[in-house]
Amino acid sequence: MSGRKALYLSLNIVLIGCLYFLRRLQQFFNINVIQSEQQEYLREAIPWTPLKVPDNQDTIDLVESKPNGFISLLDSACVMPKGSDTIFLQNLFQAHKKHPRITEAKTRPLPKVQRNSG
Numbered sequence: 001m002s003g004r005k006a007l008y009l010s011l012n013i014v015l016i017g018c019l020y021f022l023r024r025l026q027q028f029f030n031i032n033v034i035q036s037e038q039q040e041y042l043r044e045a046i047p048w049t050p051l052k053v054p055d056n057q058d059t060i061d062l063v064e065s066k067p068n069g070f071i072s073l074l075d076s077a078c079v080m081p082k083g084s085d086t087i088f089l090q091n092l093f094q095a096h097k098k099h100p101r102i103t104e105a106k107t108r109p110l111p112k113v114q115r116n117s118g
Helices: 003-043 057-064 070-079 085-095 100-106
Strands: none
Touching: 003 057, 003 070, 057 070, 057 100, 070 085
């Protein structure tokens, strides 16, 4: 793997880690703050409009699950002798063909590494 490809893959790993952390944090906040406050309002009969709280568990499971979760597939692509971002994405799309979040992402063009001519 060339230096640029390795850097690109490393940056993607960092970005994925940050996004994953934000999803976990959002899920924690949704469950421990918003839902608990709504339950307290119900107990105390306080009039309010219920909030629809998004559930990120499917995304968290997509990242964490073994053996076909995002982290596991990325790890296996990184330790392969000729592993690459293309192999990782092929394995990810193959393992999660019907996952709504992967299908949505699959319809967008994949990012390309720009090469300098000089």
